[in-house]
Amino acid sequence: MSARFRPGDAVRVTAERPAISVGRPHIRTPHYVRGQRGTVAEVMGPFRNPEGLAAGEDGLPKQVLYRVRFPQPQLWRGYAGPAGDTLEVEIYEHWLEPAHA
Amino acid sequence: MHDPHDHAHDQGHDHGHDHGHSHGHAPPPDDPSFRSEQALAARALRLLLEEAGVLAPGEVARQIDRMDAITPALGAAVVARAWTDPGFKARLMATPAAACAEMGIDLQGTVLHVVENTASVHNMIVCTLCSCYPKTLLGIPPDWYKSFAYRSRAVIEPRSVLAEFGVTLPDGIEVRVHDSTADLRYLVLPARPAGTEGWSEERLAALVTRDSMIGTAVPAA
Secondary structure: OOOOOOOOOEEEEOOOOHHHHOOOOOOOOOHHHOOOEEEEEEEEEEEOOHHHHOOOOOOOOOEEEEEEEEEHHHHOOOOOOOOOOEEEEEEEHHHEEEOOO | OOOOOOOHHHOOOOOOOOOOOOOOOOOOOOOOOOOOHHHHHHHHHHHHHHHOOOOOOOHHHHHHHHHHOOOHHHHHHHHHHHHHOHHHHHHHHHOHHHHHHHOOOOOOOOEEEEEEOOOOEEEEEEOOOOOOOOHHHHOOOOHHHHOHHHHHHHHHOHHHHHHHOOOOOOOOOEEEEEEOOOOEEEEEEOOOOOOOOOOOHHHHHOOOOHHHHHOOOOOOO
16 A cells, blocks of 8 residues: 655644544544644554454555654643753554645 | 553554563462452353464463563563674664564564664653563563553653652753553663673673663663
């Protein structure tokens, strides 16, 4: 299966996915990165979708999983460390959209 | 409800081996004197699953023994090999499971991802959603790794957390926190300490602590 994004691509994490959230509480996208802009660090390949697996389904179709990198000062107002500190989170493709500079 | 504990997101590939249940308790799980409501429920469920043929008799106990036998020494041996053998290190970074298999280590389906500490980047691992941890390589995680305090503070103020662990890094080194939220399990490959030239793998492995493979410590000679 082909990946929609490549390393270095600017992406945004979808802010809300009510169609997924309602009655489907098992979501691996942490709240603190929802709506945030980041950069694809690495494409990790397809994995079964945990939102389906947790509901007793087969988790298919698989979703491409990415490691997405965020600048820490962007995530946390008043971040105490240097501007170059980063955070990486694993995000499945259906939670990502292209971001423009 | 967002259950902060260890559950189904690993279904389909590693069946919870990497999750945060603590098996380090004194009485074995089937000790009849262990009579909490949870213990009774777990025993009843196990018996039902055995009766239905889903689990073989003794399978749960064998898996617990298997997990209890894994200690951070396994990870330390992998790190020491990577420090002394550049070819192995390259394979460990590219295909971690195959590299571990070379050393006779079975990751049992864990999708390991190795992050290397360098002169410019220090990596640190946390799972904010539950307590994902590379159990098949490092064994049972420390209690603090599963604590709400670590799980929240490691992402928001990693340098303060590191300082409390005794690690102070200059501003010129990027602190890169990895939130282990999904299918990957992370191993930090620490930097080999200066002054260890010519050391054997065994001697090097003794420097590699569990915390240094989580990124909350730095090995020193």
